[in-house]
Amino acid sequence: MRTCIFTVWTTVAAFCCCAGKSPKDSAGQIYRNPVVDVNLPDPTVIRADDGYFYLYATEGIARTPVFRSKNLVEWQQAGAAFTAETRPSWEPDGKIWAPDINYINGKYVLYYSMSRWGGVETCGIGVAVSERPDGGFTDKGMLFRSNGIGVRNSIDQNYVEEGNRKYLVWGSFNGIYIIELGDDGLSIREGAEKMQIAGTAFEGSCIYKRGKYYYLFASVGTCCEGANSTYTTVVGRSENLTGPYVNKSGKLMIDNTYEILIHGDSEFAGTGHNAEIVTDDNGNDWILYHAYRRSNPKNGRVLMLDRIYWTDDNWLEVVNSVPSKEATVPVFSSAR
Numbered sequence: 001m002r003t004c005i006f007t008v009w010t011t012v013a014a015f016c017c018c019a020g021k022s023p024k025d026s027a028g029q030i031y032r033n034p035v036v037d038v039n040l041p042d043p044t045v046i047r048a049d050d051g052y053f054y055l056y057a058t059e060g061i062a063r064t065p066v067f068r069s070k071n072l073v074e075w076q077q078a079g080a081a082f083t084a085e086t087r088p089s090w091e092p093d094g095k096i097w098a099p100d101i102n103y104i105n106g107k108y109v110l111y112y113s114m115s116r117w118g119g120v121e122t123c124g125i126g127v128a129v130s131e132r133p134d135g136g137f138t139d140k141g142m143l144f145r146s147n148g149i150g151v152r153n154s155i156d157q158n159y160v161e162e163g164n165r166k167y168l169v170w171g172s173f174n175g176i177y178i179i180e181l182g183d184d185g186l187s188i189r190e191g192a193e194k195m196q197i198a199g200t201a202f203e204g205s206c207i208y209k210r211g212k213y214y215y216l217f218a219s220v221g222t223c224c225e226g227a228n229s230t231y232t233t234v235v236g237r238s239e240n241l242t243g244p245y246v247n248k249s250g251k252l253m254i255d256n257t258y259e260i261l262i263h264g265d266s267e268f269a270g271t272g273h274n275a276e277i278v279t280d281d282n283g284n285d286w287i288l289y290h291a292y293r294r295s296n297p298k299n300g301r302v303l304m305l306d307r308i309y310w311t312d313d314n315w316l317e318v319v320n321s322v323p324s325k326e327a328t329v330p331v332f333s334s335a336r
Contacts, residue, residue: 031073031305032326033268034291039300040065041223042098042156042204043275043288045072046108046133051332054133055275055288056081056110059096060300063087064112066134071332072278072286072305079135081110081128088114088126088139098204098273101133102159104166104185108133111168113155114142120153121146125170127186140186143168149194151177156273158206159185162241172203176218176253178242197243199256202234204273213237213314216245216253217261219272226297229270233289234258235316248315259315262289262306265322269294270301277308280330285310291323 040057047053052068055075059065064081081099082088088096091114100111108130115123124145128137146154157170159181166181168188176198180189198205202218209215215237221230236245236253244252251257262271274289285308290301306318307327318324 029329030326031329033304033306033323034293034302035073035305036067036075036303037293037299038302040067040303041290041301042273043290043303044099044101045275045278045288046101046103047278048103048133052133053278054078054101055303056099056101057290057303058098064096064099064110064137068134072280072288072330075303081130081135081137082139086137086139088112088128088141090126090142091115091119091123094119094123098156100157100159102185104159107131108137109159109185110137111143111157111159113157115153115155120174124148124154125157125168129186143188149179151175151194153203156204160207160241167241169197169205169207171198171205173200175200176202176205176216195242196254198236198245198253201256201258202253206274206276207241208277210310211314212239214239214241214245215316216243217274218253218258219274220258221270221272223270223272224301225270226292227269227294229292230264231270231272231291232260232264233262233272233274233287235261237315260321261316262287262318262323263321264291267294267325268292268304268323269297271304271323278330281333282331284308284330285316286330287318 042058045055055067062080066078067075068078069075094114097113102109110128126142128139130137152174153172160167169178175196177194179194180192204219206217223231238245268291271291278286
């Protein structure tokens with residue numbers, strides 16, 4: 001795959017990315033959304049030892065495309081997680097959706113959903129490993145299928161660590177669930193039982209711990225209807241990993257209540273399925289997610305970046321709860 005890098009106002013073809021402006025010294029500089037103006041749904045991100053952030057997305061422009069960046073703004077395509085020969089195939093006609101990248105026991109571990117539209121009973125979640133972050137993943141096979149674990153539409157997984165214990169969170173409009181994994185993260189722990197932690201309004205979940213709280217991010221609404229998409233990023237919190245997760249008034253996410261974090265506006269629609277939260281060198285927190293440009297929905301779900309602000313009562317918000325049009329570039333040192 002050819003590497004390409006462009007600024008946001010540049011017109012490009014095919015798989016090439018359009019990234020926001022970011023000179024070598026990015027302090028005080030401005031970027032514009034989207035930071036990548038090609039189809040990169042359901043992003044997940046990790047920072048590797050080489051100082052780059054690596055981002056993975058739902059299969060589309062490549063077999064699970066991989067992009068990299070020094071600052072979350074200026075991205076270049078680094079390859080793909082799989083080749084035609086190594087791509088998982090245990091779900092007939094299935095696509096690889098919603099990857100989730102992690103570093104576990106000295107290896108890059110990529111959890112992925114494998115599904116086809118309408119295959120809510122046979123879709124499931126698998127796992128692959130690699131020595132490096134830019135591709136070359138070896139599939140370790142299926143963790144479970146919907147009809148085996150008893151949760152319809154078992155997709156949209158997120159790996160979570162709590163002390164020395166490992167968990168997987170997942171679900172799509174049939175409840176959000178959590179289950180414990182084995183020590184290697186490549187299998188379900190023997191005897192582990194799933195537990196529901198949020199209701200049937202949600203998918204695309206992601207858990208982030210800050211202070212004494214666990215924050216459960218999720219998406220509600222329709223993900224994939226272009227300019228008519230109603231996808232919205234929402235959040236609740238709990239003092240325990242397994243809940244109960246609540247909104248600001250104490251109502252339960254298990255009952256489908258939540259706080260809205262980011263919703264669409266006149267320029268962007270379908271703002272959802274956020275990646276992990278990233279903290280820059282100035283202590284500012286950032287969230288990556290996808291959205292459609294209303295003016296060009298055929299371009300797909302493009303990559304968005306916004307800063308998170310924390311309130312005195314330990315809730316979080318994005319300015320005006322809508323995507324920023326432009327903002328100050330995050331600050332990262334090249335050293336790790």
